Amino acid sequence: MNIEKVINNNIVIAKDAQGQETIAIGKGIGFQKKKGDLIQPDAIEKTFVNTDAENSNRLLKLLRNIPIEHVQIANDIINYAKTSLGQDLNENLYITLTDHINFAIERFENGVPIQNALLWEIKRFYNHEFLIGKEALVMIHQKLGYQLPEDEAGFIALHIVNAKLKNSNVEQITEMTKIIQNILKIVTYEFNISLDEYSLDYERFITHLKFFVQRLFVGQKLESKDASDFIFILKEKYRKEYQTALKISEYIENDFNRRLESDELMYLTIHINRITK
Template sequence: MKVVKVINNNLIKSFDDKNNEVLAMGCGIGFKKKPGDEIEERLIDKVYTCNDQTTSNQLIKLLEKIPLEHIQATNEIISFAKASLGKKLNPNIYISLVDHINFALERYKKGVILKNALLWEIKKLYNHEFLVGKEALHIISRRLGVNLPEDEAGFIALHLVNALMDDLSMEKTTDMTKMIQKILSIIKYHFNLELDEYSIHYERFITHLKFFAQRIFTGIKIEDQDTQFIEVLRLKYKKEYECTLKIRDYIKQEFDWDLTEDEMIYLTIHINRITTI
């Protein structure tokens, strides 16, 4: 790769072999370089592919002002997350997470500790992402010598959840988490019991709720396939169906979303499975 533009000593704009605009980052990679010079491969720490000019500008603006060691720690965290989760992350995670971690470190140095109001929910609903967040704290501690509180593992987990779901903002991801927790609370109070969070049925239900909530926040409805089956469930699983009606009313009141009969069917069946002891 050749230098197209030197952003600073640690950041260079270039093009890859497919003629995609990229940003190459590394310690001293831009020192005394000028357009047309070859980029030394050994100095490249990370290459960011820019899909459009807006992303490129955002990255440049962000990477210019953030310390290199903060960026390197974030890159290691994202690499670990990709390997651990085994799923594709939205490329914007490089912008959102490095910005969050840099801000968290600045806050910590000033003695400002931000409590995560959703920490309990995140641990329960996004356990894998939370464990990655915990490992992220170890990476930050090892690289930067800063021991951030567990609350930050929760915030990092939410950024990962957001990066796993297309078309959702961080705000919507947070609202989605609150929605899932509220639905679980409705079920617990309706049946007056504690749910077995380690059962396979509970795990499947949580997965269903995640996709259910994602559909609501992205405006995707599933079409009704069997309108007669809801009548069967209404009689066979009366108490479970009554619980589903409460969930339907909550969704309508809070999010102005009308549940389809298929969604009512799925919820009723899942509720029966997780409440049958």
């Protein structure tokens, strides 16, 4: 890989063997280098193929002003998240998470911590991602010496959740989390109970709600299965559960101007019955 342009000591724009323009990152990779110089493969810690000019420009603007150690720790956290989740994540996470970690460290140094108002909900609804966030705090402490608060594990978790979803952003994930929280409040209020958050039925309900809210945000409906007959049976057999599903539907319609179809009401009723036994 040969250098096309040196951005700073740690970042260069280069071309690979296929002539593809690439952003290459590595400690000291651009030190005393010039256009045409060869980069040793073992000096490269991370590369970004320049397929999207807008994202590449955002990335370069970000990386110019961030210590290489912050870039490296973000990369380490993302690699750990991919391994833990067993899946690839949206490449945009390298931009958003690097920026967030850098900003979090700046705030910590200046004694300006930010409280995560959704920390409790993130722990409940995105437990795997939250545990990755907790491990990220350990990595940051071990490698950079900063003991960031648990709230930051929640913020990191939201970035990871966002990177698993298509056509979403952290603000939407935050709003989706609030919607799930409100739906659970409706259920607990109507039945006057506390839900068993460690039960399999609760976990299934949360999983259903995550996909339900995702569909809500993208305007997607469940594939119609003509649930009218089944809904009639559910109305009779699980009247309170069905009425609760209707209250959820009312909340969704009032706040998001979307009427739920029979299929959605059917699944909500079934899940409510399971978790309120």
